[in-house]
Amino acid sequence: xxxxxxxxxxxxxxxxxxxxxxxxxxxxxxxxxxxxxxxxxxxxxxxxxxxxxxxxxxxxxxxxxxxxxxxxxxxxxxxxxxxxxxxxxxxxxxxxxxxxxxxxxxxxxxxxxxxxxxxxxxxxxxxxxxxxxxxxxxxxxxxxxxxxxxxxxxxxxxxxxxxxxxxxxxxxxxxxxxxxxxxxxxxxxxxxxxxxxxxxxxxxxxxxxxxxxxxxxxxxxxxxxxxxxxxxxxxxxxxxxxxxxxxxxxxxxxxxxxxxxxxxxxxxxxxxxxxxxxxxxxxxxxxxxxxxxxxxxxxxxxxxxxxxxxxxxxxxxxxxxxxxxxxxxxxxxxxxxxxxxxxxxxxxxxxxxxxxxxxxxxxxxxxxxxxxxxxxxxxxxxxxxxxxxxxxxxxxxxxxx
Amino acid sequence: xxxxxxxxxxxxxxxxxxxxxxxxxxxxxxxxxxxxxxxxxxxxxxxxxxxxxxxxxxxxxxxxxxxxxxxxxxxxxxxxxxxxxxx
Numbered sequence: 001x002x003x004x005x006x007x008x009x010x011x012x013x014x015x016x017x018x019x020x021x022x023x024x025x026x027x028x029x030x031x032x033x034x035x036x037x038x039x040x041x042x043x044x045x046x047x048x049x050x051x052x053x054x055x056x057x058x059x060x061x062x063x064x065x066x067x068x069x070x071x072x073x074x075x076x077x078x079x080x081x082x083x084x085x086x087x088x089x090x091x092x093x094x095x096x097x098x099x100x101x102x103x104x105x106x107x108x109x110x111x112x113x114x115x116x117x118x119x120x121x122x123x124x125x126x127x128x129x130x131x132x133x134x135x136x137x138x139x140x141x142x143x144x145x146x147x148x149x150x151x152x153x154x155x156x157x158x159x160x161x162x163x164x165x166x167x168x169x170x171x172x173x174x175x176x177x178x179x180x181x182x183x184x185x186x187x188x189x190x191x192x193x194x195x196x197x198x199x200x201x202x203x204x205x206x207x208x209x210x211x212x213x214x215x216x217x218x219x220x221x222x223x224x225x226x227x228x229x230x231x232x233x234x235x236x237x238x239x240x241x242x243x244x245x246x247x248x249x250x251x252x253x254x255x256x257x258x259x260x261x262x263x264x265x266x267x268x269x270x271x272x273x274x275x276x277x278x279x280x281x282x283x284x285x286x287x288x289x290x291x292x293x294x295x296x297x298x299x300x301x302x303x304x305x306x307x308x309x310x311x312x313x314x315x316x317x318x319x320x321x322x323x324x325x326x327x328x329x330x331x332x333x334x335x336x337x338x339x340x341x342x343x344x345x346x347x348x349x350x351x352x353x354x355x356x357x358x359x360x361x362x363x364x365x366x367x368x369x370x371x372x373x374x375x376x377x378x379x380x381x382x383x384x385x386x387x388x389x390x391x392x393x394x395x396x397x398x399x400x401x
Numbered sequence: 402x403x404x405x406x407x408x409x410x411x412x413x414x415x416x417x418x419x420x421x422x423x424x425x426x427x428x429x430x431x432x433x434x435x436x437x438x439x440x441x442x443x444x445x446x447x448x449x450x451x452x453x454x455x456x457x458x459x460x461x462x463x464x465x466x467x468x469x470x471x472x473x474x475x476x477x478x479x480x481x482x483x484x485x486x487x488x
Binding site for chain 2: 035036037038040041042043044045099100101102103104121123125139153154155157167168169172174175176178179213222225226227228229230231232233235237249250251252253254255256
């Protein structure tokens, strides 16, 4: 049986394009399949990319990024009380707000200029493995490859079709988002993390400043949506009303977010398959940064390099080397570093107990009523009244440290 | 802003056939219908003791793959479907 390409990359988003570009540079015959009319047509992100990995892939001088994020803001709301703080660093160019339907086509064009073949409007609806490779069932007929790089996003279709994966609502978050054009867009790029704005749903809100718009949205654990009385469709509108952001709504979108963490990662490879990006559950949330796109690019690049090594070894079913290379790269190293902090970010206490506890402690410290208590005593009382101990709280805090 | 208005901001190429299938026998046995709450596009609407599927609204977020605890929903991506302008 003949092959349509040595390597077929399923998905033309950030992971897929990075894999396609890298494999092509390695001299491997490569084909990228994208189900959208263009790369980015089906992609949604919260809206911030850390560009270190992108810089290693291509020259980003003309990249259609939105604004450099120079202000990091946290807003914690507990009823009418609010705590917010910002870190401002005007010189940094470490991360940018981004809109994927603008950005991904630019990267796809870069790939095509280097000779990467991208087949658009190509939907893979099944995959079968045989002794020599993988056959992909697509709306354009069967396509065969020795090696498949799976870059089909969080729903991991290829892994599911091959039976190495199933999805579960407690490892997934739903992101819902609006792009809004307010009367005045802030001059400087800002990223806001919003805690306590989601009526008790497990998750958080976000806001990013783009060139001429704002990205406003929320990420919510799917199992929390299943249990609570709040409709996913109302989450962003409700958040926007609370933030009092007015303006023309340009887009309403939604996307699942992988929320596995290093200790619960899905299979990263299988015979004849390398899994990358969201499909591999690569997402980091350590309390300071929420990253997915740079991990997608990083893992795609590693998969592209690994494909050459695997093909040279002569047996495309032996894919372990990819996992070894990924473990040596920043992708899994950073996933590992963040694993304890991630556990806290996945903990109900963080969403439900701590914001309100913090507000109460502060409210008491800023109030004079005749009997002054030390901060320590106030903290002990407030943790106790919530069935927590100070030790538990410190243990949680240490996870981030 | 009303949900349908918000959805109409996106470009859709609606497939001739629904990419979402519901096993009505399973659906009938479920009183909670969490799929209605989880879907950000209002694709699932209560209709008697089952649900009606407005597949043309789908934002292809993938939540339908896990929205039903009883696996009554079979979801594949559509051939056409939504195209985002901003993302």
